[in-house]
Each structure stands twice: as structure tokens, then as C-alpha cells.
Amino acid sequence: MEKENRFKLFMPPRLSAGQVSAGRSQGFNRCSDDDFKLPFDVWSRGEITDSDTISQQVKLCSEVDEENPETMNELFSKLYKEAEKIKQWKLTVETELNQKERKLQENRKIIEAQNKAIQELQFENGKLHLKLEDEICENKDLLKEAAASRHLCNLLEETYTRFTEKTSKYEQEKEATIQLYEELHSNVERMTVAFEELCVQAENDRLEMSFKLKEEAEKVDKFEKECRLEVSQKEKQIPALTIQRDEKDDVIKDIKAQLQTSQNKIADLMEAKLHNEEMLKESQVSKEHLRVELEEAKISLQKAEVAQKNLETEFQTTVKTLIQVTGEKEEQEEECKKMKALLAALTEEFETSVANLKSLLQEEQNRLKKSEDDSKLLTLELQNKSAELEEMTKVKCDKEVQLEELSETLKEFHGLKAQLTSTAEKEQDYLKQLVTLKTDLEQEALKNEQLTVYLSKLSLEKEQTAQEKNAVAAELKKLQEQQEDSKKKEDNTKQLVENLEEANSQLRNELESLKEKMAKTGEEMKSTLDEREENVKRTENEISRKEKPLKIVENKMNNLKKQVENKTKCMEELQQENKVLKKKITTESKKSNTYEGKVNKLQLEMENINKQHKEEVDIYKKDIETRKVNENKLREEVEKMRLLCDETAMIQRETDARCQHKITEMVALMEKHKNEYDKLVEEKDAELKVYKMKQQKQISSERALENELSCLKKELSSLKEQLKAEMEEKENFVKEHSGSMIPESEKKHKTYVIKTPPRDKMQSGRSTNLPAEQSSRKKQKVLVQLDTQSDSSEHTDLLSIVSEEEMFKNLYKDYPQASQLHSTAPKKSPAPCSVKSPGSALKLKTMRRMREAGWTALSKMDRKRKIKDAVKLFA
Amino acid sequence: MAESESQEGNDYNRGRMVENIKTDMEELLEEMEKLTVRAAWMAYSYTAIQSNADLSNAMQHSEDAFLMCKEQMEKKWQEVLLESRREREKKE
Numbered sequence: 001m002e003k004e005n006r007f008k009l010f011m012p013p014r015l016s017a018g019q020v021s022a023g024r025s026q027g028f029n030r031c032s033d034d035d036f037k038l039p040f041d042v043w044s045r046g047e048i049t050d051s052d053t054i055s056q057q058v059k060l061c062s063e064v065d066e067e068n069p070e071t072m073n074e075l076f077s078k079l080y081k082e083a084e085k086i087k088q089w090k091l092t093v094e095t096e097l098n099q100k101e102r103k104l105q106e107n108r109k110i111i112e113a114q115n116k117a118i119q120e121l122q123f124e125n126g127k128l129h130l131k132l133e134d135e136i137c138e139n140k141d142l143l144k145e146a147a148a149s150r151h152l153c154n155l156l157e158e159t160y161t162r163f164t165e166k167t168s169k170y171e172q173e174k175e176a177t178i179q180l181y182e183e184l185h186s187n188v189e190r191m192t193v194a195f196e197e198l199c200v201q202a203e204n205d206r207l208e209m210s211f212k213l214k215e216e217a218e219k220v221d222k223f224e225k226e227c228r229l230e231v232s233q234k235e236k237q238i239p240a241l242t243i244q245r246d247e248k249d250d251v252i253k254d255i256k257a258q259l260q261t262s263q264n265k266i267a268d269l270m271e272a273k274l275h276n277e278e279m280l281k282e283s284q285v286s287k288e289h290l291r292v293e294l295e296e297a298k299i300s301l302q303k304a305e306v307a308q309k310n311l312e313t314e315f316q317t318t319v320k321t322l323i324q325v326t327g328e329k330e331e332q333e334e335e336c337k338k339m340k341a342l343l344a345a346l347t348e349e350f351e352t353s354v355a356n357l358k359s360l361l362q363e364e365q366n367r368l369k370k371s372e373d374d375s376k377l378l379t380l381e382l383q384n385k386s387a388e389l390e391e392m393t394k395v396k397c398d399k400e401v402q403l404e405e406l407s408e409t410l411k412e413f414h415g416l417k418a419q420l421t422s423t424a425e426k427e428q429d430y431l432k433q434l435v436t437l438k439t440d441l442e443q444e445a446l447k448n449e450q451l452t453v454y455l456s457k458l459s460l461e462k463e464q465t466a467q468e469k470n471a472v473a474a475e476l477k478k479l480q481e482q483q484e485d486s487k488k489k490e491d492n493t494k495q496l497v498e499n500l501e502e503a504n505s506q507l508r509n510e511l512e513s514l515k516e517k518m519a520k521t522g523e524e525m526k527s528t529l530d531e532r533e534e535n536v537k538r539t540e541n542e543i544s545r546k547e548k549p550l551k552i553v554e555n556k557m558n559n560l561k562k563q564v565e566n567k568t569k570c571m572e573e574l575q576q577e578n579k580v581l582k583k584k585i586t587t588e589s590k591k592s593n594t595y596e597g598k599v600n601k602l603q604l605e606m607e608n609i610n611k612q613h614k615e616e617v618d619i620y621k622k623d624i625e626t627r628k629v630n631e632n633k634l635r636e637e638v639e640k641m642r643l644l645c646d647e648t649a650m651i652q653r654e655t656d657a658r659c660q661h662k663i664t665e666m667v668a669l670m671e672k673h674k675n676e677y678d679k680l681v682e683e684k685d686a687e688l689k690v691y692k693m694k695q696q697k698q699i700s701s702e703r704a705l706e707n708e709l710s711c712l713k714k715e716l717s718s719l720k721e722q723l724k725a726e727m728e729e730k731e732n733f734v735k736e737h738s739g740s741m742i743p744e745s746e747k748k749h750k751t752y753v754i755k756t757p758p759r760d761k762m763q764s765g766r767s768t769n770l771p772a773e774q775s776s777r778k779k780q781k782v783l784v785q786l787d788t789q790s791d792s793s794e795h796t797d798l799l800s801i802v803s804e805e806e807m808f809k810n811l812y813k814d815y816p817q818a819s820q821l822h823s824t825a826p827k828k829s830p831a832p833c834s835v836k837s838p839g840s841a842l843k844l845k846t847m848r849r850m851r852e853a854g855w856t857a858l859s860k861m862d863r864k865r866k867i868k869d870a871v872k873l874f875a
Numbered sequence: 876m877a878e879s880e881s882q883e884g885n886d887y888n889r890g891r892m893v894e895n896i897k898t899d900m901e902e903l904l905e906e907m908e909k910l911t912v913r914a915a916w917m918a919y920s921y922t923a924i925q926s927n928a929d930l931s932n933a934m935q936h937s938e939d940a941f942l943m944c945k946e947q948m949e950k951k952w953q954e955v956l957l958e959s960r961r962e963r964e965k966k967e
Contacts, residue, residue, distance in 0.1 A: 146896045153899050160906055167913050174920060181930060188933035195940035202948050206955050213959040 284631065293374075296447070301368050303440060307433055308368075311361060314426060315354070322350055325419055342409060349402060350423075353395060357430075360388060379448070382441045389434055396427060472609060479602045486595045493588045500581045507574050514567060521560070688848070695844065 329343040367381050403424060532553070535542070 143892065146892050149896055149900065150892075153896070153903055156903050156907070160903070160910060163910055167910070167917065170917060174917075174924075177924065181924070181927075185930055185933055188930065188937045191937045192933065192940045195937065195944045198944045199940070199947050202944065206952070209955050210958060213955065214962065217959065217962055 280635070281631075296444070300440065300444060304364055304368050304437075307437065308361060308364060311357070311430075311433065314429070315357065315361070318354070318423070318426060321419065321422070322347070322354070325350075328415070339409070346402065349399070353399065356392070356395060360392075363388070379445065382445060385437070385441060389438065392430075392434065396431070399427065400424075469613075472613070476606060476609065479606060483599050483602055486599050490592050490595060493592055497585050497588065500585060504578055504581070507578065511571060511574070514571070518564065518567075521564075525560075684852075691844070691848065 326347055329339075329347065332339055333343060363384070367385075370377060370381070
């Protein structure tokens with residue numbers, strides 16, 4: 001196989017040169033197995049040399065293949081080379097083969113040896129095999145044991161695993177139990193702590209509750225005490241309250257009684273109110289009439305007043321003229337005495353006319369006052385006026401006659417005539433006025449007549465309406481009567497119909513009875529016929545015997561038939577009568593229908609009329625209600641206005657009273673103030689006067705004092721000279737004597753006392769001053785009394801120059817008055833102000849002016865305040 | 876050769892088996908020791924847990940405290956009520 005392979009390998013060198021090398025290499029590679037190591041090692045070596053040549057051949061083939069266009073010579077050369085190479089190769093191969101054969105022999109020898117060895121080894125192997133078998137058995141046993149042990153191990157593992165699982169579970173559970181234990185422990189500890197805390201809290205709560213209970217007990221006790229006290233107090237109050245309650249009950253009863261009485265009074269008042277209202281209505285109606293009449297009378301009054309005024313003016317003018325006329329007439333009388341009587345008569349007549357006119361005026365005034373009376377009074381007045389007018393006409397005729405007489409007599413007095421004509425004209429004016437009055441009266445009469453006519457018309461209308469109402473009522477009554485008659489007729493017809501129906505029913509019943517009878521008779525007849533037939537059959541034999549009864553029976557039958565016929569006739573007649581009655585019923589029903597229609601129409605007319613009447617009544621009622629409402633409103637308004645008027649009156653009264661009170665108060669205040677001011681003014685005037693007197697006194701005193709001062713100054717100068725002389729003497733004495741005379745000199749030192757006593761003592765002071773002056777002239781001691789004023793006006797200053805006591809006393813011995821003055825200590829003048837020095841006169845004046853201004857300001861302020869108060873009061 | 880090979884394989888396997896068995900047995904022994912240790916520890920722990928009287932003591936303490944609380948609550952409230960009643964009676 002291998003050789004073949006080699007040959008195969010060697011055969012196609014060219015074609016598969018490349019592949020051969022690869023295959024060889026592969027084969028070499030394949031031969032590299034362990035199983036084929038020994039045999040192939042030899043071949044591998046031999047193939048290696050061949051391979052080189054093959055490789056060379058391959059290369060050459062490749063080169064030949066590649067170098068086709070090379071020359072054949074080269075190829076042949078190559079071929080020779082190759083052949084040589086092949087030969088060489090063959091040689092080599094043969095050598096190798098020989099070598100290999102040798103080797104083979106060696107190897108065979110070796111092999112034999114080895115075979116022997118192998119046999120030995122096989123024997124050993126057998127032995128070993130047995131041993132191995134034994135060992136194998138043992139091993140099997142061991143394996144079994146091992147398997148068993150393995151099985152046990154597996155079981156152990158399983159148990160181990162289970163144990164591990166259980167241990168793990170145990171551990172988990174242990175851990176869980178430990179945790180639970182810890183939790184429980186902690187819970188238990190918490191519980192213990194909680195219980196302890198609860199104990200403590202319980203104790204605390206117990207204590208707190210005890211305290212609270214105590215406190216609440218105390219509070220309850222306090223509350224109970226308070227409640228008991230309150231209960232006691234309230235129990236004490238209970239009787240008082242019961243007494244109050246009883247009193248209040250009594251009061252309530254009284255009030256209830258009063259309420260009842262008041263209610264009764266209210267009822268009575270209501271009744272009275274109703275009466276009063278009725279009276280008010282009547283009075284208002286009368287008031288309205290009266291108002292109308294008032295208005296008319298007012299108009300007439302106005303007109304009459306105008307006429308009156310005109311008449312009065314004219315009367316005044318006539319009076320004036322009459323006066324003039326009288327004067328002229330007197331002059332004329334003086335001039336002509338003869339005419340005086342006539343003129344007096346004329347004047348008398350004029351006066352009478354004036355009196356008549358006055359009476360007329362008075363009458364007219366009375367008429368005006370009585371204008372509120374009825375139209376009858378007006379007519380009477382008119383009649384009176386007409387009579388008066390007639391009288392006036394008569395008077396006028398008389399006047400005219402007189403005028404004519406006067407004209408006849410007084411032709412000389414054209415002036416009188418003119419006056420008379422003027423009077424006549426005036427009388428004519430009077431007449432015209434009277435005519436107008438007549439016309440007015442006639443107009444008023446006409447108006448009254450018209451009013452009466454209107455009233456008569458209204459009354460007539462009312463009567464007509466009443467008559468119409470009555471007529472309508474009568475018609476209604478007639479219609480109602482007709483309706484009733486128709487109803488009665490209907491009833492009668494109905495009754496007739498009912499009667500007829502009853503008759504019909506009776507007849508029907510009779511018919512039915514007759515029919516029944518007929519039926520019965522028929523049946524009877526049938527029966528009889530049958531019987532008779534039977535009898536006929538029976539009595540066919542007896543026919544001969546009883547033909548007579550048969551004939552009788554036939555006659556009876558005939559009679560019965562006749563009766564039936566008669567009855568049928570009667571039935572027919574009755575039916576006819578029924579038909580006639582039915583027709584009558586229909587006619588009567590038609591009549592009744594017509595009557596019903598008429599009744600309905602009448603009812604409708606009645607309803608319409610009633611409606612109209614109701615509407616009219618409603619309208620009247622509404623009018624009445626509206627008028628009532630208006631009346632009520634007017635009443636209310638009137639009442640309101642009355643109340644308002646009353647209130648306003650009251651307010652006015654109150655305001656008037658208040659004003660009067662205030663005015664009185666203000667007047668009193670003003671009077672008081674005036675009195676006060678007057679008093680103050682008087683006081684101040686007195687003070688002013690006093691001040692002026694004082695001022696004058698002061699001035700005079702000042703002058704005197706100035707004179708005194710001048711004198712004193714002179715004296716002082718003289719005294720100073722004397723003092724100087726004395727001082728010189730003293731000094732001389734002192735110089736001569738020791739200083740023991742100093743105090744004497746001090747004592748002998750003269751000082752002057754100037755006192756300022758009050759002003760009231762000035763006079764006395766003056767009196768003393770004179771002697772003092774006199775004494776001063778004699779001596780060197782002087783009492784000068786001054787009353788000077790300082791800047792302050794309330795007290796007086798004192799300029800005091802004290803003199804020696806001895807000298808002063810000597811003076812006082814001579815002048816006891818001065819001693820009195822001296823004894824009297826200088827006092828401060830209680831006077832409020834006393835300006836007496838010349839330098840302060842201006843101050844006095846200014847102060848007075850200031851005070852006056854202040855007083856005026858105060859008075860003005862007071863007056864202003866009072867005026868403001870008055871204004872506020874009156875505002 | 877095959878037997879030898881199989882034998883060898885068996886031997887090899889047997890050796891491996893034996894070795895494995897040995898190793899496994901050793902391991903098992905170790906593990907069993909461990910298990911015994913664990914078991915001993917378990918027993919010890921059981922005994923320790925069972926012998927641990929903390930819980931019981933604590934429970935007893937808690938019970939005692941609970942009972943004390945109950946007694947105190949009952950007694951003291953009753954005492955409080957009685958005291959309050961006595962005070963009221965005294966005051967009344």
C-alpha cells in the first residue's frame with residue numbers, strides 16, 4: 001500500500017508536482033501518528049532523499065512547464081540530466097534497498113526476539129491478567145464499596161443538604177426568634193415602663209383628682225352656701241314678690257276692668273262715632289249745600305259789599321255834599337229865613353232819606369249777614385227789597401215832588417238845583433244800583449229758580465228713574481208671573497202628559513191584560529175548541545142531540561167575536577186616541593218648548609236687566625264708595641288740617657308764650673341789667689364825683705402842701721443854718737468837753753417826722769398843720785402830714801421823718817390833736833385808690849379811663865352776651 | 876489493547892473514583908464536622924435561649940407592674956371616691 005502509494009506518488013510527477021509535494025507532505029504528516037511511528041520512521045527517512053530529487057524534478061517540471069518557448073535542446077539537456085539523476089537515484093535506491101533488506105533481516109531477528117519477549121510478556125501478561133482480574137474483582141468490590149460509599153456519600157450529602165437547609169432554617173428562625181425575643185423584651189420593657197408610668201400617672205391623677213374633688217367639693221359647698229343664701233334671700237323675696245304679684249294681679253284686674261270699661265266705652269264711642277259719622281254725612285251734605293249757597297252768597301256778598309262800598313263812598317260824598325248844602329243852606333237861611341224851614345225840611349227829608357239809605361244799608365248788611373239762609377229768605381228779602389224799592393220809589397217820587405217843589409220854590413238857587421240835580425243823579429245812580437241789585441236779585445232768583453228747576457228736574461229724573469225702576473220691577477214681576485204661569489202651564493201639561501202617559505200605560509196594561517185575556521181566551525177557545533172538537537167527536541153523535549147548544553155556543557162565539565171585534569175597535573179607537581194624545585203631547589211639548597224658549601228669553605232678558613241693574617247699582621255703589629272714599633279722604637284731610645291747625649295753633653301759642661316769656665325774661669333781664677347798670681352808673685358817678693372831690697381836695701392839699709413845702713424848705717434852710725450854728729457851738733462844746741455829749745447830740749439831733757396819715761384826716765391834719773406850722777415857726781419841730789401815693793395805687797406810702805420824742809411830746813402837749821394823730825399809727829388807707837399827689841393826677845386819669853373802658857367793655861360784653869342770648873332765644 | 880485501554884480507563888476511572896471518593900469523603904467528613912459543630916452550637920443556643928430567663932423575668936416584671944397598676948388604679952380610685960364621699964359626709 002505504501003509502495004503503491006509511493007509509486008502513485010512518483011508516477012505523475014509533472015502533472016501533480018505541486019500536489020505531490022503537498023500530498024507527500026500530508027502523507028508525512030499523516031505518518032506522524034504514534035501508531036505508525038516505527039515503520040514509518042524508516043520510510044520517512046528514505047522518502048526524504050527522494051523527496052529532494054522529486055522536489056527537484058518538480059521544480060524542473062515546473063520550470064519546464066513554465067519555460068515552454070525554451071529550446072528543445074535545453075529540454076533534452078534537462079532530460080539527460082534527469083535521466084542521469086534517475087540513474088543515480090536508482091543506484092541510491094538499490095543501495096538503500098540493500099540496506100533496508102539488511103535492516104529488515106535485523107529487524108526480523110529483532111522481531112523474533114521481540115516475539116519471544118512478547119511471549120514471555122504474554123505469559124507475564126497472563127499472570128498479570130489474572131492478577132489484574134483479581135485486582136479487578138477487588139476493584140470491583142472496591143468500586144461497589146465505593147459506589148456504596150458514594151451512595152452513602154450521596155445520602156450523606158443529601159442529609160447534609162437537608163441538615164444544612166434545616167440549619168439554615170433554624171438559623172433563620174433563631175434569628176427571627178432572637179428578634180422576636182428582643183422585640184418582646186423591648187415590648188415587655190416598654191410595658192413595664194408604661195405600667196410604671198401609668199402607676200405614676202395614676203398616682204398623679206389620683207392626687208389631682210383628689211385636689212380637684214376637694215376643690216370642687218369646696219366649690220360645691222360654696223355654691224351650696226351661696227345657693228342657700230340665695231334661696232333664703234329669694235324666700236325672703238318671695239313674700240314681697242307674692243305681695244307684688246298680688247298687687248300686680250289686682251292692678252291687672254283693675255286694668256282688665258278698665259279695659260272692659262274702655263272697650264265698652266270704645267263700643268259706645270264707636271256707636272257714637274257711627275252716629276256722628278251719619279250726622280257728619282248729613283251735615284256734610286248740608287255743608288255742601290250750604291257751601292254752594294255760601295259761595296253764591298259770598299259772590300252776592302262781594303257784589304253787595306262792592307255796592308255797599310260804593311254806596312258808602314257815595315254816602316260819604318253825599319254826607320259831605322249835604323254838609324256843604326247845609327252850610328250853604330244855613331247861609332241861605334241866614335240870607336233868607338223863609339227858606340230855612342223848607343231847607344230844614346229838605347234837610348230833614350234828606351236825613352230821612354239818608355236814614356232810609358242807612359236803614360237800607362243796614363238792611364242790606366243784615367241781608368248780607370243773613371245771606372247764608374235759604375232761598376226763601378232771599379226771596380223774602382227780595383220782596384222786602386222790592387217793597388223797599390217801592391218805598392224808595394215812593395220816596396223818590398216824594399223826593400221828586402219835593403224837588404219839583406224846590407225847583408218851583410228855589411229857581412233862584414241854581415246852585416241848589418244843580419245840587420239837587422246832582423243828588424237826583426246820585427239818586428239815579430242809586431236807582432241804577434238798585435236796579436242792578438234787582439237784576440242781581442232777579443238773577444239770583446233766576447238762579448234759584450234754575451236751581452229749583454234743576455232740583456225739580458233731578459227729582460223728576462229720580463222719580464222717573466224710580467218709576468222706571470218700578471216699571472222694570474213690575475215688568476220683572478210680570479215676567480216672573482208669566483214665567484210662573486208658563487211654569488204652571490208646563491207643570492199642568494206635564495201633569496197632563498203624565499196623566500196621559502198613565503192612561504196610556506193603563507190602556508197598555510189593559511191592552512196587555514186584554515191581550516192576555518185574549519190569549520187566554522184564545523187558549524181557552526182552543527181548549528174549548530179542542531174540547532168541542534172532542535165534544536164534536538163525542539157529540540157528533542150528540543150533535544143531533546145538542547145542536548142547540550152548538551148553536552148557542554156558536555152564538556156565544558159570535559158574541560165573543562163581536563166582543564173581540566168591539567174590543568179591537570176599542571183598541572183601535574184607543575190607539576187612535578193614543579195617537580191623538582201623542583200628537584197633542586207633541587203639540588203641547590212643542591208649545592212647552594216654545595214656552596220654554598220664551599221663558600229662557602225672558603230669563604235672559606231678566607238676567608240682562610238684572611245685570612244692567614246690578615251694573616248700575618254697582619256703578620252707583622262704586623260712585624258712592626268713591627264719594628265715600630273721597631269724603632273719608634276729605635274728612636281725613638280736614639281732620640289732618642284741623643290737627644295741623646290745632647298743632648300749629650298750639651305751636652304758635654307755645655311759641656308766642658315762649659316768645660312772650662322770653663321777651664319778659666329778656667325784658668326783666670334787661671331791666672335788671674339796666675337797673676344794675678344804672679346802679680353801677682350811679683355808683684360810678686358817685687365814685688367819680690367823690691374821686692373828683694377827692695382829686696380837687698388833693699389838688700388843693702397838694703397846693704397847700706407845696707406851699708407848706710416851700711415854707712418848710714425855707715424853714716429847713718433856716719433850721720439848717722441854725723443847726724450849723726449849733727453844730728459849731730456843739731463842736732465847740734465837744735472840743736471843750738469830752739465825748740459824753742455825743743448821745744445827747746444824737747438825741748438832740750433833730751429829725752423831722754413827716755407822716756402820711758389817710759386822706760380822711762387831711763382836714764384834721766390841715767388843722768393840725770396850721771398849729772404845727774405855727775409851732776414850727778416857733779420851734780423847729782414840725783409835723784408834716786402828707787399823703788403821697790406811690791406807684792401802687794392801693795396803699796399809701798409813708799415818708800416818715802421821726803422827730804425827737806421830747807420835742808414831739810412837747811408839741812403834743814400843746815396840740816393834743818396832733819397827739820391823737822400821732823397816736824394813731826400810720827395806717828394804710830383802706831381806700832382802693834386815692835391819688836392825691838400832683839404827679840399822679842395823670843395816673844389817676846389814666847386809671848379812671850382804663851376802669852371806665854373796662855366797665856364799658858364789661859357792660860358791652862354783658863350786653864353783647866345778653867343780646868346774643870336774646871337773639872338765640874328769639875331765633 | 877482495548878481491554879487494557881478499558882482497564883486503563885477503568886483503572887483511571889477507578890482511581891479517579893477512589894480519589895473522588897476520598898476527596899468527597901474528606902469533604903464530607905469536614906462537612907460533617909462542621910455540621911456537628913453547628914449542631915452543637917444549635918444545641919447550645921437552644922439551651923441558652925431556653926435558659927435565658929430575661930423574657931420570663933421581664934414578663935413577670937411586667938405582670939407585676941400590671942397587677943400593681945391595676946391594684947393601684949382600682950384601689951386609689953376607690954380610695955379617691957371613698958375619700959370624696961367621706962369628705963362630703965363630713966362636710967354634710
